[in-house]
Amino acid sequence: MRKTVITENPAPSVRFVEIGAEQAGQRIDNFLLRLCKGVPKSHLYKAIRGGEVRVNKGRINADYRLEEGDTVRVPPIRLPRPDEARLVPPAVFPIVFEDDALIVIDKPAGVAVHGGSGVSFGVIEQLRAARPDAAFLELAHRLDRDTSGLLLVAKRRKALLALHDMMREGGGRKHYQALVVGDWVNDKQHMRQPLLKWLTASGERRVKVDALGKAAHTIITLQKRYGRYSLLGAELRTGRTHQIRVHLAASGYPIVGDDKYGPDDVRAKFAKLGFTRMFLHAGLLEIPHPLTGEPLVLSAPLPPACTHILDYLERNS
Template structure:
């Protein structure tokens, strides 16, 4: 009589991992997300905050960047059951440019760039699922879930490090288009209010203008006025969380459809017109190639939903 053997996940145990040149420069949280596939993101961050994850026997924060030769203590972490489905549906996104070092895609609104905060998966996980043979795919920067447009993905560690260094030092130019509430009048305006992250009573992350915050610089240019609304261009000279959204809202010109810093009434009005997103689009990206230094410029036109709203305002403003 044949026995039925039931296999279970082995009991997790502490691991010590040596960091090589390929992992050097990566944030510890991102490294663990790749190393501990299937472990809930919240568990990883709890382990980091609680000091269970250590580097060279010392406590670290989630934004610690690994160095070659580091020894990482990886604690026992709860893995999903072997029969628990944790599949990520593969997805193909519009590719604007691709070579051996990087991919530039045109991300649609409503898609997170990575899993977490109630989202099981995002662009990067779906691209990895669609390209199972790709040895390396990592986000070079981020876009908010409701922001559409140009997104950089590195295909090599060296390219990722170069792109991170470039953005940290203010290299390259990132241009956006936004429809704001209000009659914007200045042709060009520099916004330099410092921005500070904070948490609401429910634990939701927000950003506000605050003297104790980090330096932030946005350049706003007038593109077209539509009475109560204005289409503006926004160039990021720094890359703070929600930077364009908070700078514009603090100036009295919140972005149409912004569910964190905008008006519920305005969002409801545009929803009745069939517009159910935030009107913020990453339209142009100018960077040197991360490996060759060759100047590159990429463009993504406004999505159809945005152009339809512009057409409506043209006729009804």
């Protein structure tokens, strides 16, 4: 009796994808992560390094930006079957503003904005999973995992490019609140120390004040004193990695709960009080709409964990 063999998941084959206007401007790695949903990032980066991914028949690096009309060779990477369990759980985040070009969410602390560095997925992957019909969803900027507050997500390529241009040129205003260790003195202070990225012996990314670093500008204002601690406002005039955290720590006022640049004993003390995050919140955003130019003033209140710890300090300072 002859047996019938049924192949449920046929071997994948090489694909060639032509880039349209909506994909133009994306990095090749980000494009592949969206195209090959469910495939581990390490597999995709290995394929890029090995020359299996090609653009217009040529080898490229992971940071290559696609242009309209490019032809991308996608190697035979196995994609998940339609009936396979979704690897990224969808999530709904508090929406502060949304139209056909932009979503602004109030990101909770403890959630990465994207996958990578030991994190399988983040806000953007979960947002895409929750909106499978969305043609385009891309982060316009980033927040650290332990920072809460306003996060911009573009729904159109034109909006994303306009937001990137605005931020590169220093347009708009991004305001944060931070609780720091120490009795802050000045009502207003401009910090302009240059910042340089470096790697620890274990490969962890860090930032430090260094004359060889990139220009960085943070405006700090005093909001309230709580004895040994101070609540500060911080306005970003540039957008360097860990900028507020490093500027404050280098000035002798580390942010409460900062696990990279803050003191361990302070973090342990606040953890005993039930405060297990970093006290840094992106609470106010003033930007022109990326397509219409209309002024947008968006705000997100301090999360309950932050207000509760301020109430505690008010009673005990």
